[in-house]
Every structure is written in structure tokens, then in C-alpha cells.
Amino acid sequence: MKQTPLALRMRPVHIEEIIGQTHLVGEGKILNRMVLAERLASMILFGPPGTGKTSMAIALAKSLDIPVKKLNAVADKKKDMEIVVEEAKMMGQVVLVLDEVHRLDKAKQDFLLPHLESNLVTLIGCTTSNPYHSINPAIRSRCHLFELHPLTANDIKTAVKRAKEDNEQGFGTEDITITEEALDHFANSANGDIRSALNGLELAVSSTPSNPENQIVINLDTAEVCMQKKSFSHDKGGDAHYDVLSAFQKSIRGSDVDAALHYLARLIEAGDLESISRRMIVTAYEDIGLANPQAGPRALAAVEAAERLGFPEARIPLAVTIVELCLSPKSNTAYKALDSALSDIHNGKSGDVPAHLKDSHYQGAKTLGRGLDYQYPHNYESSWVNQQYLPDSIKYKNYYNPKNSGKFEQAIKQVYEKIQNDKNKKV
Template sequence: MEPLAYRMRPKSIDEVIGQHHLVGPGGIIRRMVDARRLSSMILYGPPGTGKTSIARAIAGSTSAKFRQLNAVTDSKKDMQLVAEEAKMSGQVILLLDEIHRLDKAKQDFLLPHLENGRIVLIGATTSNPYHAINPAIRSRTQIFELQPLSEDDIRTALTRALTDKENGFGNQSVTVEDSAMDHFVQAAGGDVRASLNALELAILSSTEQDGSLIITRQDAEDCLQKSSFNFDKDGDMHYDIMSAFQKSIRGSDVDAALHYLARLINGGDLPTIARRLLVISFEDIGLASPQAASRTLTAIEAAERLGFPEARIPLSQAVIELCLSPKSNSAITSIDSALADIRKGKIGDIPKHLKDGHYQGAKELGNSIGYQYPHDDPSGYVSQQYLPDNLKNKKYYQPKNTSKSEAQFKQIYETISRQKKK
């Protein structure tokens, strides 16, 4: 028998759970189905959010022929068979899983059939199609993003499975305790397939008592022991978490930063966490607390030596300090401003008195070049031109006033700037 998640897949667009922005009233996919004007599309999003379900529902609602292939495991010959069927029936909906891994030979075969509309391609992928899918396919498809299902959506799917007499457990006397249902819903992480698989396992592995089954919280935890956490270090979800992590630290929200750190730790990708923390310490805290970067590096080194689960402790310490440290992005904005000038061709000739003494011209000029050695001056500073003539008044560093540390840098910088003008 097929798994419960397979049996409970919707047969029409009206049975699809969630993704209201696409299949709800006014949603673009629903409008395509209602108008019977289908176009090829790519559905992308986390696992268990309904990519295959929507494809099957479209076919069911339009009475179109439906075939499902995998871009990796199925051959070009399999696609040829679909094309032949399309010629005979007029149109076939082809669900192509892992479309981001479609090779060139299969792609070249499909393109003319997409052009003439005989094959309506529905590509399914967890990868961002704007990065992972060939432009030739992208230009011939509509791209729709699916979101993780809400807890209400997951609860609806589970309730439907418990009451469905044909495909679910409606013919059995099954009682799911409220706390058990809550666990199935909350631990699914928006993945309806994971929640349905866990429910089925709990029912099939339980023993009837007086002709009925009672699914307890413990049963639910045994069957869904860890949150169905969508973590793919090459996927969009991963980069979204990393982005939220850095922005939470930048915004000094300790609780949010610890939440995203926990999600990253759950994914087990210590090298990426370490790299991002080090970047944050220089990019977002920077000169407002220069010591924070060295302490962050110490925490990272400790985490790498300890490994998980203990690595979570120094990582947490670093995150809390970075969150609560004063912030300054003056280092990154300064170098980016200088780089912008370089890329625009604003370079200019290096002043003669700064050129290395091994150049022949500098040797001939000797002391007449005019270079003054700052260490010979009691103050450690002498006023002389360092920038090329066309940039001599340029100011790249814009100090912040977010900490005593950078306030001191600002004071020195402004003092030197005044001396340059004399």
C-alpha cells in the first residue's frame, strides 16, 4: 500500500491545502485552471509544501493526461514516450522532479515540445530556479514560490487523513490526544509530508485497546522525534536563515539572533556559522568595539575544537556579545567607497615622494623628492600629501559616534585632517 502522504494527495485544485496565494480565489494557478489555459511552470520551495500535489491537482481539475518523471533517474527515452503520448492526446502535463538537475540533452529534447504547448511542464525543485535552472528553461516557464505550510494547514491535513474513509483512517477508531496532535503539527516545520508520515507510523505501530487506538503525546514524539527542519546548505532556506541571523545581530536583538543560531546549529553546519560570525564582528561591530572581533575568533576556535553539541556554548557567548556591542559599519563603507572610485577609473599617479626608492627616478631625485619620515617627528605625524593629485581631498572614512572607541578614532582623524589643510 502507498504511504498515507501519497494516498492523501489532492485530486483537484479545490482539495489543495495551503498555498492560497497560488491556488486560492484569485490565485494565478487557479485562474489558469479555471480558464483551461495552462502554461509551463516551475514550483520551488521547501520539501513537503505541495509541489507534487499542486501538479496532480492541476491535472485532476483539467482532466489532462498526467505523467511524472525525475530529471536525474529517468532517461531521454522516457521523455520521448511522454512526447509521443502528447502527440496522440493533444496535451500532457509532465511533472519533472529535481528539474534543476536536468542535463542538456534532455533539455534540448523538451524545448520544442514546450514551445508548441503539447507538453505542459511543471518542474519541481527545492533550489532557487533563478540560480539553479538553465535560462532556456526559465524563459519558457512561469516561476512560482511555495511557502512552508502554516500550523492550521498541517492540522487540516491531519484531520482530513483521520476522517477520510477511502484513503485515510476514517474506517478505524483512532483517537489522537490533543497534545499528540499539537506535536505532529508543531514539529512538522511546515512539512505536511513529514506530519502525515509520522501520524501513519504512530497508528500502524500502536496496539488496539478495546477495539480502538489512542495516540498519545509520547507516541507522537517517538514517531516525530525531531522537528522537520528544512536545512539545505545549498538552498534558499539556508541563506534566508543566515540573512535573518546577521540582521538580528545588527539590530541588537539577542533573542532573535539566538533563535536563528539555534536553527543553524540544528543544521550542523559549524564552518558556515563560524565564517558568518567572523564577518559580522568586522562588518557590523567593527571599529565600535575592535576587541569584539578577536573575542569572536577565540569563541570560534573553541567551538571548532569542542565540536557539537558543546560548540553551542562559545557560539552563544559570541552572539550575545555581538548583539549587545555598539555597532559601526564605517570600516566596510570606507573600503567600499575607495573600491568604487578605483572601479570608476579614479586612480591617478602616486605622488613622487611616496614612490619606492628602488625606482630609478626616485634614486636620482634623492632627498629632493620631499618625503618626510613621520617617526622623525616628535608627534609621529607630518603633514604631507599621500593621495594622488586628483583625489587629494577625498574622504573615504566616515567615523561613527556609536562608541567611545570610535569617538577616539574620529577625534584623531579630524585632527589629522585639519593639519593637512594647513
């Protein structure tokens, strides 16, 4: 029996075997270019768990036949890094694949820096953390930063099929049938984590007895048990899924906490964090907007926390923010105002920029009358002065119509109305 986990056995050994991440390894993309040019640079690969960071790092090194050493910034000591450097001196160059690179302490970092500078050691750091927040600038400035995206369901299917058919590292020598329903479940329930899908497949193969024809048949029930997730009642790409997404957003807009949480639960079971995140962020700005301007940044923070945590813990920040979005005051005045302005542009209702607002930072601008009568608002006590900003043809146009939704918009409504009144007094 093979003791090495399937996910490790199936790691790519060449850039062409990497599944997904075509924005980095596709034809003409940056990592593909590095390999073709045989000039691998130090880099940080960051992204959610299971997106293939370590696998990609090892595949890049093997594509160029460069010796590769794998360490962990937490578990391995400075002495282990010293050994890697000595081996690099003997072999000319080594690629150091360093997991949990964001946990690199100062002593290890100071030791590595000069060897990165000389390119004796090419560092490929792997982390689930945002490198701009978690990695020391001294290391970060010496590395390219590349973000890996969650794999799609089709990517996961490709990985599962490859493992099933591979004669050397996978199950190609065994008679295995995976039903379409089971394959879909492996792909969708993995939530972009290729390791999770391959672990589930391996458990399914090893725990399913052969039938009388000496064939292992993996059906949906087996896939559900081995992935520890029930198959959900709708397909992520089907019409029913978009119906649930629509109901989710409209429930938030309608301030129905219970309905929004219900649809959130259905989307979580479908494993569609990407669509949940998108709907939360757009709702925070589209439906809540100026009534609670902090809803947008907080929704984004919750999405980032969910992406970093992954399921099942991701449900916690999502739930907190959904309750807040539901019960927040609502206002769509800002984007409606912009839509009104866009409508005018599309219908040809525009005009020339007033001369006093035109760019005057070039020789000859004054001769053309550019910016001559511009009044700088900060020179006035209230930081406001009555001057025309819109083109002549629409100078009396009003796009923004504030509401009394939430304290913030009530406050800016007062400011807006005062400015409008002052304008009218002097017209």
C-alpha cells in the same frame, strides 16, 4: 492493508484541496487564475521538502483534466521523455511533472525545449533548489517561477485531520482519537513538512493497538515516538517561546556563546527555523553592523543553507554562524544614526533640498536654478569636495557617531573624522 503510503494517498486531486500556499492558489492568485482561465503554463515550483510541490503540480493538471505524466530528471532517461511527447501528440497535450528538475542534463533539456515552446508539453518542474542558481536559463526563461513556503502548524493540523476523517484514502472508516497534545506535536514537530506529519500519523495508527472499545487512541507519547521528536517545553505561539527568542538574541548581543547555543538548541527542538533565521539576520545587522559588515551576508547564507538542508542538518550552519555572531565585535552605530534621522523627520526637523542637489534632468531646470552649482565629487582627486548636502535648517546636524569596534568601523571612523575636520576648516 493499504500498501501506498498515506502521504501519497492523500495528495490533492483538485486545486481546491491544496493545503496552504494561498499566495499562489488562493482566490484571485496566479495559479487559481490559470485554472479558471484553463490556460496552464509551464512553471517551476521550488521550496523546502514537504511543502507539496509535486502534489500541487498533479492537482493543477487534474483540475483541468489534462493528462499528467510524472518523471524524475535524474532517474528517468531521455527515452522516457520521448514516450511522454508521443503520448502528448496523441492526446493533444500532456502535463509533465518533473521532480529534481534542477538535475536536468543538456540532452534531455534540448529535447524538451521545442515541445515547451509549442505547449505540446506543459512542464511543471519541482525542486528544493533556488532556480536562479541551479536551473539552466534556457529552461528557466520558458517557465514561470513560483516559490512554495513551509506549511504552518495550522496547515499541518488540517492535513492530519483530513487524513483521519477521509473514508477513501485516509482512516475515516476506523475509530481513531488523536488527543490535542498529540495533534499539536504532529503539527509543530513536522517543521512545515506535511509528508513528515502524515508519515508519523500513519505509523502511529498502524502500530497502536485498539483499546477494549476497539478504538485507537493516539496520545502525546505515541506522537513523540512516531515523529522521533520529543515535545518541547513551550508552545511556539506562547509567551514562553518569545521569552526564549528574546534571550537568544540578547545572548548573542552580550557575546555569550554558551547561552546563545543553549537557546538555539531550545528553538531547534521547538522546530522554529523561521524565528531563528529572523533573529540571526536582524542581530547581525542591529548588534554587529559596521564592526563586522560581513556578518550580515554570512548570517543570510547560513539561513539559506539551513532552509535548503532542513533539520537535523540545518543545525550545523546555524551553530557555526551563532558562534561567529557571538564573538564578533559589536556596533549599533549605523541603525542608531538612521533612527536619529527618522526622529528628526517625525518631529518636523527637515527642510528644502538645496538647489544644487535638485534634479536637473528636465527642460527648464536651469532656468529654475536646479543643479547649477553642483560639484561632481569624482572630478576631485580625493573623490570628495566640500559642499552642502543637508537642508539649510539642519546643515550642521550629525547623526552618525562611530565606534572603535572592529577594524572596519575603525577605518571608516578615520575617513568620517577627516571629512568632518575638512568641513570645519572651510566653514
